[in-house]
Amino acid sequence: MSAVDVAERGDITAHPPGLATRRFKDASFIVWGIVATIIGLGTLVALVSELVHDGGHRLSMTFFMSFPSSDPEIAGILSAWVGSILVIATTAAFAIPIGVLAGIYLEEYAPKNWMTSAIEIAVNNLAGVPSIIFGLLAVGLFVQVFDLGQSILTAGITLALLILPVVIVATREAVRSVPLEIRQAALAVGATKWQATQHHVLPYAMPGVVTGVIIGISRAIGETAPLILIGGLTFVAFLPITRPGDAAFEVIGAVDEYGAPVTPDATERVLIDHDGVVVMPDFSEMPVQAGQTYDLPHGATVQSVATWSDAVQSWAPQNWLGSEFTVMPIQMFNWTSRPEAEFRELAAAAGLVLLAITLLMNGTAIWLRYRLRKQIRW
């Protein structure tokens, strides 16, 4: 290139034509990106403010401590949140151990063979199966074949299966991120493979596992579709467990659907365990005292008030696993589908509670993940 050429083309460091436009496009894309992000985040804000606007004023102690009712003024979510806790406890009891053990197996133990690939394919596919299909599984298998009924147990297991892939994948990732040296060090001092996993790998993987469990459980709390199939009831005015102070009834002998004794003249010897009242078949009342035995005719009802120890006893899983139930999302769905504005306020209030729980849990999970990334430096 001769000096003349350079002179003809002028200053070669000058901007080529069109650069200003290209730079402008580049800068304006940032605006588009931010707008798109704001639409996403704005949805969250709109969602929360809509719920607060519609239902915020319904949040009160009464709302949490009342049963659903056809009168919207006194209706609440007591049976729904108690039901949610019981169902989720069942879900956790199945999903956490199975999911964590499965995750450990796939990362630490699984040989490279067709069985392992089959399991991996199964886990990957399960993660993409629509939740309502799990409802079909529950109806067709748990209710119809295993005869578990439309119960808390059925609901808990179904949701456990639904979140299993979440727990498995999170466990795998957490276990995989623990460096090989940790295992080698443990094995070198004579630990068995399981000891190395249990005492050394798992503790380091724990924050990741917990994150996955929280996200899975939070998903189970908000899940509605599969529980509709199981027949989660929309109107449950009882609790599967007893509270201290609840009235307790015990009917003596077998009675028909109208409460009349099947064998009217038979009596039964009964040991009374609480002070209370016995209502006879002719509706006369007789006060009774704890520790005494009475011969009571069939059809009589022993009425008493549950004490704390009765209540605690009723919390044992075998007492509520078979019970019918409702959960918060189903209660909210029921109220949403009613035309009256008052019920929609209740739906919004229930939605706020649900949203608060799920966002709080996910927020915790995100925070845990963030802290995890910051703290551990291998």
Add this chain to the structure above:
Amino acid sequence: MEMLLFLAAAAAIAIVVGILYVVLSEAVVKFFGQVSFLEFITGTTWTPTFDNPQYGIAPLLTGTFMSTLVALSVAVPLGLLVAVYLSEFASTRMRETIKPTLELLAAVPTVVYGYFALLFVTPLLQQALRPLGIELPGFNLLSAGLVMGLMIIPYIASLSEDAMRAVPNAMRDGSSAMGATRLETAFRVVFPAAVSGIVGAVILGMSRAVGETMIVVVAGGQQPVIVTSPTQQGATVTAFIAQVALGDIPYGTLEYSSIFAAGLALLLLTLVFNFIAFALQRRFREAY
């Protein structure tokens, strides 16, 4: 111990087998024992609860496709804009804040979204469309689809962003060295290189939309009709299943079997989508 671990992992296979067993035994053996497969896929009326039941799945499929189409037309542009912005333009700090916050959108219970679609988005759309001469019914697939789209933004944005960030920096540097702007680099170099991962993300979002139940049950309507416009009400495959379940489930009847037949159609749709998405994402992972 190893045996126990293996059994836990094998539970995943048992669940898949269980799902296939239940759906196939009810749908194939009982349902298609009484309803011809031809009627199922070619019929245009779906009225299993009527006295003269007809079992053409087409109305449910059009409902599902319409709501999914609306959802994708919201989620794909927004999700990809967010993904490109986060991956190529935003600072690390910005990305680390926005990404998890956006992921909260996917954590909101779907019944809450249903409420939002029915009582916030629908009235808003009704007002917006009235000047245009469109009377939007109280139940419609448009608002259900829109809200569904907002819900799947994080799936598409997050996975696409992962795919784009997996593109090696050397390719960006090469592009910059040739004088390209960030935008040009993003769309002419990074995007094409990550395209299989991005398509995978979109298909995964699509699969979510197809399987979504509560939003369409609450806001989309429940009458199975052939849907030709998003402003119509219409039942999706999932909405039909939920609707039957909301009544007393008539165990052992053909109506009961019909929810499993609908479930089979849904399962096949999502499995095909998931398979394609999985294959695509694997390809992009192997590329570098």
